[in-house]
Amino acid sequence: MGDILDSLTIALDVMSGDFGPRVVVPAALQALNHYPNLHLILVGPSAEITPLLPKHYQRLTIVESSSVIANDMKPSLAIRHSQGSSMRIALELVKNNQAQACVSAGNTGALMGLSKLLLHAIDGIERPALVAILPALNQRNTVVLDLGANAECNSDMLVQFALMGAILARTSLNIDNPRVALLNIGEEDIKGLDSIRAAASILKADKNINFIGYLEGNEILTGKTDVLVCDGFVGNVTLKTVEGLIKIFLSSTQLMTKRHSLLMKLVGHWLQKKMTKHFGHLDPNHYNGACLLGLQSIVIKSHGSANQKSFFAAIEQAILAIKHNIPERIATSLSSALPKSENN
Amino acid sequence: MGDILDSLTIALDVMSGDFGPRVVVPAALQALNHYPNLHLILVGPSAEITPLLPKHYQRLTIVESSSVIANDMKPSLAIRHSQGSSMRIALELVKNNQAQACVSAGNTGALMGLSKLLLHAIDGIERPALVAILPALNQRNTVVLDLGANAECNSDMLVQFALMGAILARTSLNIDNPRVALLNIGEEDIKGLDSIRAAASILKADKNINFIGYLEGNEILTGKTDVLVCDGFVGNVTLKTVEGLIKIFLSSTQLMTKRHSLLMKLVGHWLQKKMTKHFGHLDPNHYNGACLLGLQSIVIKSHGSANQKSFFAAIEQAILAIKHNIPERIATSLSSALPKSENN
Numbered sequence: 001m002g003d004i005l006d007s008l009t010i011a012l013d014v015m016s017g018d019f020g021p022r023v024v025v026p027a028a029l030q031a032l033n034h035y036p037n038l039h040l041i042l043v044g045p046s047a048e049i050t051p052l053l054p055k056h057y058q059r060l061t062i063v064e065s066s067s068v069i070a071n072d073m074k075p076s077l078a079i080r081h082s083q084g085s086s087m088r089i090a091l092e093l094v095k096n097n098q099a100q101a102c103v104s105a106g107n108t109g110a111l112m113g114l115s116k117l118l119l120h121a122i123d124g125i126e127r128p129a130l131v132a133i134l135p136a137l138n139q140r141n142t143v144v145l146d147l148g149a150n151a152e153c154n155s156d157m158l159v160q161f162a163l164m165g166a167i168l169a170r171t172s173l174n175i176d177n178p179r180v181a182l183l184n185i186g187e188e189d190i191k192g193l194d195s196i197r198a199a200a201s202i203l204k205a206d207k208n209i210n211f212i213g214y215l216e217g218n219e220i221l222t223g224k225t226d227v228l229v230c231d232g233f234v235g236n237v238t239l240k241t242v243e244g245l246i247k248i249f250l251s252s253t254q255l256m257t258k259r260h261s262l263l264m265k266l267v268g269h270w271l272q273k274k275m276t277k278h279f280g281h282l283d284p285n286h287y288n289g290a291c292l293l294g295l296q297s298i299v300i301k302s303h304g305s306a307n308q309k310s311f312f313a314a315i316e317q318a319i320l321a322i323k324h325n326i327p328e329r330i331a332t333s334l335s336s337a338l339p340k341s342e343n344n
Numbered sequence: 345m346g347d348i349l350d351s352l353t354i355a356l357d358v359m360s361g362d363f364g365p366r367v368v369v370p371a372a373l374q375a376l377n378h379y380p381n382l383h384l385i386l387v388g389p390s391a392e393i394t395p396l397l398p399k400h401y402q403r404l405t406i407v408e409s410s411s412v413i414a415n416d417m418k419p420s421l422a423i424r425h426s427q428g429s430s431m432r433i434a435l436e437l438v439k440n441n442q443a444q445a446c447v448s449a450g451n452t453g454a455l456m457g458l459s460k461l462l463l464h465a466i467d468g469i470e471r472p473a474l475v476a477i478l479p480a481l482n483q484r485n486t487v488v489l490d491l492g493a494n495a496e497c498n499s500d501m502l503v504q505f506a507l508m509g510a511i512l513a514r515t516s517l518n519i520d521n522p523r524v525a526l527l528n529i530g531e532e533d534i535k536g537l538d539s540i541r542a543a544a545s546i547l548k549a550d551k552n553i554n555f556i557g558y559l560e561g562n563e564i565l566t567g568k569t570d571v572l573v574c575d576g577f578v579g580n581v582t583l584k585t586v587e588g589l590i591k592i593f594l595s596s597t598q599l600m601t602k603r604h605s606l607l608m609k610l611v612g613h614w615l616q617k618k619m620t621k622h623f624g625h626l627d628p629n630h631y632n633g634a635c636l637l638g639l640q641s642i643v644i645k646s647h648g649s650a651n652q653k654s655f656f657a658a659i660e661q662a663i664l665a666i667k668h669n670i671p672e673r674i675a676t677s678l679s680s681a682l683p684k685s686e687n688n
Contacts, residue, residue: 071530072532072533072534073534074534108530137592148529151536151537152537185492185495185577185584186452189416190416190419190453192495193577216580216581216584217580217581217583217586217587217588218584218585218587218588220588221592222592233529233536233537234577234578236560236561237527237560238561238582240529240562241561241564241586242561243561243562244563244564244565245586245589246589247562248565248566249593
């Protein structure tokens with residue numbers, strides 16, 4: 001497999017997500033078609049994968065797996081019984097430098113735990129965080145983390161997320177001095193949880209961070225900050241709330257024009273184009289794929305319910321992370337910003 | 345003031361919110377105009393209130409206050425220095441049976457603390473919760489709590505919120521056997537925080553509760569449950585996220601038709617009517633006013649940023665709570681559902 005490493009190689013956990021091979025394999029073929037220098041390693045039972053492939057294909061390797069980590073399995077248990085699972089094998093391919101990134105739509109807790117176990121966190125990072133770059137309405141983007149890797153976070157973790165988020169905003173969004181905010185239930189100093197207030201006072205004192213204070217839920221898509229930090233529980237609920245609402249709005253244009261005259265149908269068509277232009281970029285299918293930031297390697301978590309289009313978007317996230325060399329940039333920037341761990 | 349008690353009497357904390365008398369006084373006049381049996385007690389300095397009143401008014405009393413609880417004041421400190429404040433005096437009017445409800449747009453923590461201190465929680469309720477009835481898209485409504493009174497909640501509190509929410513759904517929404525769900529980051533049993541999992545197992549075992557399990561953020565407005573329970577931090581962020589997005593969408597129809605021909609302007613007008621019909625009921629201005637559920641009396645918290653329309657909506661929430669006799673119904677239903685506190 002040596003020569004594959006000369007180009008872009010990504011391992012896909014084919015058995016993950018609600019639809020497994022039925023979604024992952026078509027998305028893989030689409031990605032191969034779209035990126036001529038891309039190689040994909042599909043991890044799963046070839047008996048399930050091969051029937052979904054065309055007669056002739058290239059830049060695609062199948063690596064057998066014998067089990068699947070269920071979505072409802074407790075992460076600690078899943079990790080203990082992970083030998084031979086598609087998720088673990090996909091991560092091992094990254095560990096052994098046979099792939100530069102792994103994409104999985106599987107059990108978030110297990111993916112987090114196995115990634116830490118096999119690929120290790122960057123020095124100075126307690127726990128990696130799921131991060132996504134969300135589109136804001138004024139043509140800006142916002143780096144949001146954690147989106148669900150850590151349901152509970154202490155202040156140190158929030159500060160580390162802020163540092164990593166700022167580095168990502170600099171490297172991926174080309175923002176010189178990114179604004180960093182903490183998501184909270186009020187803008188006043190006294191508001192929120194102890195962990196958030198403690199993180200705020202650390203960030204305020206850090207001259208390397210352009211900390212702008214607290215932002216509330218209604219500011220999530222307004223582009224008022226470049227980096228928005230929260231714990232994984234709140235981040236996950238909020239992201240899904242946004243996604244749910246946008247789906248409702250995008251589908252509403254269809255509902256609005258039902259049972260109407262031809263003229264209204266034409267108007268509806270125009271309206272739909274307009275709505276898609278204004279809000280289509282907020283469609284979760286367009287930005288699926290959250291990076292597990294803080295690992296020494298690249299792991300992308302896709303929505304469990306991803307369809308072909310959105311799993312393709314997750315593969316694209318992996319390609320971007322490889323191109324931007326995210327883990328190394330985070331490690332380099334952090335080594336100057338954070339005190340070294342005494343174990344190292 | 346005795347004869348006022350024969351009808352509907354509500355005390356308003358005039359000095360609360362971002363705009364104080366400028367919003368509260370016009371909203372009060374609007375409410376008096378709309379409800380002929382309503383009496384309002386405006387708590388604040390008459391020097392600031394009187395200039396905003398018409399020459400002749402009726403069913404309106406001014407009660408002087410000498411201070412205001414600032415929004416950025418720590419609740420414990422605010423409560424210690426609350427003597428003479430508009431918020432405290434408004435709550436004391438309820439305590440002394442001079443008003444049946446209090447409406448304030450002030451410091452949430454202080455309002456919660458002072459309400460507990462002066463008006464007491466219902467037996468069996470550790471901490472009252474902010475509740476609102478949110479409109480769902482399929483013409484159903486969802487009782488959502490806690491929306492920000494308790495940033496951190498243990499499992500017992502979540503269970504109490506579920507019980508209170510179900511009673512509210514029965515009494516206010518006329519739903520016989522309301523479905524109750526916990527907001528979580530996955531639908532599987534293993535997902536989420538310890539407090540949520542513990543609450544789930546208590547609710548599952550309770551035959552009086554129609555517990556349907558976990559719901560994720562994307563289901564918040566879909567009407568899949570009648571009662572949605574979460575801690576106050578998550579509830580507040582989520583509610584504000586929803587409000588922020590809906591504002592963006594409702595204003596988007598105006599943006600879409602700018603710089604267009606007359607025909608497009610006409611289409612835009614039609615579109616705006618349609619959008620308002622479909623989503624206008626989700627406009628935060630229409631459902632402002634969260635009830636502090638679990639108190640022996642009625643306290644309504646308005647958004648700090650409320651305008652006249654939305655403060656009027658908060659007054660209407662107080663009227664509804666009085667008409668439905670919410671505190672007494674909660675107390676009666678809970679006394680059979682919850683074990684009695686040993687102190688009573």
